[in-house]
Amino acid sequence: MRKLWLAIPLLSLLVLPAVAQNKQEDKKEDKKEEKEEDRVENAGKVFKEILDAPDSIPQDVLDKTKCVVILPSVLKFAIGIGGSYGRGVMTCRGGSNFRGPWGPPTMMALEGGSVGLQLGGNATDFVLLLMSDRSATSVLSSKVKIGADASAAAGPVGRAASAETDVTLRAEILSYSRSRGLFAGISLEGSTLRPDNGGNKNLYGKEISAKDIVFEKAVPVPPSAKTLLGTLEKASPKNKSTK
Numbered sequence: 639m640r641k642l643w644l645a646i647p648l649l650s651l652l653v654l655p656a657v658a659q660n661k662q663e664d665k666k667e668d669k670k671e672e673k674e675e676d677r678v679e680n681a682g683k684v685f686k687e688i689l690d691a692p693d694s695i696p697q698d699v700l701d702k703t704k705c706v707v708i709l710p711s712v713l714k715f716a717i718g719i720g721g722s723y724g725r726g727v728m729t730c731r732g733g734s735n736f737r738g739p740w741g742p743p744t745m746m747a748l749e750g751g752s753v754g755l756q757l758g759g760n761a762t763d764f765v766l767l768l769m770s771d772r773s774a775t776s777v778l779s780s781k782v783k784i785g786a787d788a789s790a791a792a793g794p795v796g797r798a799a800s801a802e803t804d805v806t807l808r809a810e811i812l813s814y815s816r817s818r819g820l821f822a823g824i825s826l827e828g829s830t831l832r833p834d835n836g837g838n839k840n841l842y843g844k845e846i847s848a849k850d851i852v853f854e855k856a857v858p859v860p861p862s863a864k865t866l867l868g869t870l871e872k873a874s875p876k877n878k879s880t881k
Contacts, residue, residue: 674841675862678743681708681727682865684763684816689873691821693796699767699812702879704774705730705852706870707766707831709748724748724764725834729866730774730852737877740870742859744778744848745837750830763816764824766831767793770881773810777831778848784811785827792823 685708688694709726728746732738748764768774773788784790793812815824833848842857850856859867 674745674837675860677710677725677745677837678727678841678860678862678866680710681743682863682867682869684708684710685765686865686869688763688765688814688816688821689869694821695765695767695814696794696796696798697874699769699794700874701876703767703769703874704736704771704877704879705768705777707746707748707764707768707777708866709746709764709766711763725837726764727863727866728768728777728848729863729870730768730778731877732852732855734853736771736774739875740867741855742851742857743841743863743866744851745834745841746777746848747832747834747837748826748829749832750828764826765793765814765816766826767812767814768810769812769879770810778833778852781830781832784813784829784831785825790825790827792825795822 685706705728707726707728709724725745725747727743729740729743730736732741748766768777770788773782776782776788782788788810789808790811790813791809793814795814811826813824813826815822835845835847838846838848838851841860842851846856
């Protein structure tokens with residue numbers, strides 16, 4: 639009996655640290671998930687504010703968009719190779735031809751770029767519109783260099799502006815920025831856009847590819863995406879692109 643009483647404290651010394659470590663790991667995972675949920679929620683708020691502005695993305699352009707990338711509150715960037723410019727989310731119209739309803743978000747990262755991206759120390763929101771099936775599929779599959787792997791241009795601004803211009807007809811990606819309330823097209827040539835697989839794992843709780851999220855409907859829409867998808871469904875429920 640005495641040996642049993644001696645064994646119990648020794649067993650506790652072995653078990654309790656393991657239990658405490660598991661709790662700490664669970665807390666870390668919860669924080670990672672909350673961080674990504676905040677990213678999705680913030681992206682939805684930013685995009686809604688942009689679309690509610692008087693001079694925003696032209697309706698004609700939005701209706702021909704396959705996927706939308708929102709990178710909110712990008713702060714002062716590093717200049718040069720390896721500079722990290724922002725993290726955000728991308729949502730696409732469903733189906734292999736991008737003609738279904740807007741689907742679950744996939745996390746994205748924008749990196750690199752040129753001095754032309756340097757907008758000072760102000761928080762800047764970026765919006766990228768993927769206008770072709772090729773650009774959307776490429777971004778979902780791997781890292782894409784804007785301007786090289788996919789043609790790009792500063793997006794037109796103004797509700798009545800048309801997508802039927804030489805610039806928008808040629809461009810596979812149209813890019814915008816918002817800083818200090820000013821919304822305008824901006825060139826992001828030289829930057830790279832890629833899936834943030836770590837962010838997807840944190841948000842959905844498992845390893846999952848951006849392609850599976852968009853094409854296979856492998857995960858349900860998270861509650862944090864309610865504002866983003868609700869805004870898009872209201873603003874542009876149908877894909878009116880002819881290509």
